[in-house]
Amino acid sequence: MIGRRELFGATAGALVMAQTLKADAAVAAEKLKSYTAAPKGSYLPRGTDGRLARLATLDLESHQDFTLGFRLMHSKALRAASAAAFERVLEREGIDPLTPLTGEQVRQLVETEPGINIASRAWLANQQVTWKTLRDHFHANADAYLSEMEAADKSGPGTLELAPNLDIPTYARHEIHIQPGGYVGDPFAGHIYHYGTNSFYISVIGHNEQDQVHKGSAARLPLPEDGKVKRILDMGCGIGQMSVALKERFPDAEVWGIDVGGPMVRYAHMRARRLGVEVNFAQRLAELSGFPDNYFDLVTSYIMHHELPGEITKKVIDEARRVTRPGGVYYPIDFNSGGTKMPARMMYSRWYDHRWNNEVWSFEYHALNFTNEIGARGFNVVKNAKPALPGFGVRHSIKV
Amino acid sequence: MAIDKNRPTYAVEAIPSDITNSVFLGNPAVDNLLSCVIAMNAEMWATKRRMKVLESLLAKKGITQEMIEGYVPTAAETSEWEKERDRFIELAMGPLANDGFRTIGTGFPKR
Numbered sequence: 001m002i003g004r005r006e007l008f009g010a011t012a013g014a015l016v017m018a019q020t021l022k023a024d025a026a027v028a029a030e031k032l033k034s035y036t037a038a039p040k041g042s043y044l045p046r047g048t049d050g051r052l053a054r055l056a057t058l059d060l061e062s063h064q065d066f067t068l069g070f071r072l073m074h075s076k077a078l079r080a081a082s083a084a085a086f087e088r089v090l091e092r093e094g095i096d097p098l099t100p101l102t103g104e105q106v107r108q109l110v111e112t113e114p115g116i117n118i119a120s121r122a123w124l125a126n127q128q129v130t131w132k133t134l135r136d137h138f139h140a141n142a143d144a145y146l147s148e149m150e151a152a153d154k155s156g157p158g159t160l161e162l163a164p165n166l167d168i169p170t171y172a173r174h175e176i177h178i179q180p181g182g183y184v185g186d187p188f189a190g191h192i193y194h195y196g197t198n199s200f201y202i203s204v205i206g207h208n209e210q211d212q213v214h215k216g217s218a219a220r221l222p223l224p225e226d227g228k229v230k231r232i233l234d235m236g237c238g239i240g241q242m243s244v245a246l247k248e249r250f251p252d253a254e255v256w257g258i259d260v261g262g263p264m265v266r267y268a269h270m271r272a273r274r275l276g277v278e279v280n281f282a283q284r285l286a287e288l289s290g291f292p293d294n295y296f297d298l299v300t301s302y303i304m305h306h307e308l309p310g311e312i313t314k315k316v317i318d319e320a321r322r323v324t325r326p327g328g329v330y331y332p333i334d335f336n337s338g339g340t341k342m343p344a345r346m347m348y349s350r351w352y353d354h355r356w357n358n359e360v361w362s363f364e365y366h367a368l369n370f371t372n373e374i375g376a377r378g379f380n381v382v383k384n385a386k387p388a389l390p391g392f393g394v395r396h397s398i399k400v
Numbered sequence: 401m402a403i404d405k406n407r408p409t410y411a412v413e414a415i416p417s418d419i420t421n422s423v424f425l426g427n428p429a430v431d432n433l434l435s436c437v438i439a440m441n442a443e444m445w446a447t448k449r450r451m452k453v454l455e456s457l458l459a460k461k462g463i464t465q466e467m468i469e470g471y472v473p474t475a476a477e478t479s480e481w482e483k484e485r486d487r488f489i490e491l492a493m494g495p496l497a498n499d500g501f502r503t504i505g506t507g508f509p510k511r
Contacts, residue, residue, distance in 0.1 A: 058446075058449070058450060058453060059446045059450070062445060062446035062449040062450070063442050063443075063445075063446055065445070065449065066441065066442040066445040066446065067442065069445075070438070070441075112426065114425060114426070117424040117425055118424070118425060118434070120424055121424040121425055121431055121434050121435075122434060122438060124419060124422070124424075125434060125435040125438040125439070126438055128419075128435065129438060129439050129442050133442070139403075142403050146403070146407060146409070162408075162410050164408065164410060168412050170415070173412070173413065173414050173415045174414070174415050174417070175414055175415065175416055175417040178417050178419050181411065181414045182414045182415075184411065184412050184414060185411055185412060185413060185414025186411055186414070187403065187409035187410070187411045189411070262409075262410025262411065262412075263409065263410055263411055266410060283410070356419060356422065358417040358419070
């Protein structure tokens with residue numbers, strides 16, 4: 001099982017995923033040959049690296065290279081030192097390391113333990129460098145980046161629907177991952193998210209600069225029994241990496257990506273356009289998608305639900321059921337869930353991620369048994385199905 | 401650079417996190433110093449990486465890695481560089497030798 005913070009640390013799933021991604025990378029390399037020329041007005045002073053537009057300055061690229069490298073080091077040396085300190089605390093307190101504890105119990109244990117806290121502070125400081133360097137750059141060159149998006153807004157392939165009058169729910173306004181402005185509050189939220197999160201994958205799953213992880217997940221999504229996939233919905237699509245990967249897998253399908261963040265879908269559209277992939281992006285709420293009943297053959301989401309309050313997750317499942325056609329597949333990709341107590345060390349990772357990586361709703365997510373919720377809301381959850389993302393929850397569901 | 405308020409950005413007000421006021425190490429100054437060290441290392445790596453680019457470009461112009469590695473400084477250069485090294489070390493590492501024991505509230509000694 002991979003907890004949220006384990007995405008930033010070593011896991012057993014890494015090797016399995018790395019092998020899978022080697023094959024994915026070969027396919028991606030072929031696809032790169034079709035990378036389309038940047039549209040007029042694009043701000044690409046340093047060109048592209050495959051699917052990835054290179055960051056505009058060498059120093060900015062090097063700052064990201066550093067924070068990525070620091071994450072790798074942190075996931076090994078600092079996490080090991082922190083774990084050793086944690087063991088000492090538990091021994092001192094007479095607590096069996098396997099005893100399930102709550103987040104609050106763990107928080108009190110580590111409050112004054114420097115061996116743990118220096119690793120936690122270092123991780124946080126590194127994350128801040130990632131975000132600050134990116135945000136400063138995009139804002140310092142705001143005119144160029146806004147012009148680039150404006151040039152792409154109304155042209156295809158694909159479409160972009162922005163909703164400036166959408167009432168953005170409070171729950172979606174938090175600075176998730178401590179990203180400045182979060183997903184809705186910065187004009188360059190998509191840019192910042194894209195380059196900032198590239199380093200998130202490195203210590204567990206491998207590289208994702210070429211969307212390898214998303215392409216691998218899209219490739220593993222199961223089909224409806226009749227094999228018909230004409231319409232696909234990616235809920236909470238963010239910058240559209242999964243949506244694009246799905247369109248590339250199903251080139252004849254009508255693919256939609258929706259997200260609450262206007263700057264996110266705006267970036268998603270610009271990027272998909274640059275890749276020459278036809279996806280329809282829209283700024284909409286997952287729980288109120290606006291699509292007709294029974295419209296989609298395949299509905300998915302990529303690591304969205306742990307960013308939602310528990311009650312919203314239930315509404316999103318209901319909405320997914322409404323828009324999925326009978327026999328269609330619903331497969332939301334996200335962490336395993338269903339537990340408010342864990343052995344101390346694991347719970348610390350979860351609690352720290354919740355509190356200091358600003359994963360505001362993650363405890364609500366983990367308080368739910370997400371798979372059971374899907375099964376209770378009009379879907380048959382397929383037993384012994386395969387994970388679309390190794391190490392994450394298996395939620396292959398079919399609309400009854 | 402401020403963005404023209406009439407230019408649509410589709411951004412709305414976010415709820416800021418409270419991490420900037422966090423204290424993990426018992427003393428906010430120590431937390432801040434660690435943040436400075438990590439940021440400084442990011443800058444240092446950016447400089448080293450730029451040097452690697454420069455060396456690669458120099459190689460294409462005939463200045464090879466071997467020439468750089470094998471360069472023997474003149475006596476004058478050696479003397480000058482040693483002074484620069486010592487200044488750098490004094491600046492960067494000198495504070496480690498500070499024997500601090502007066503708290504901020506300590507008054508002036510009698511004069």
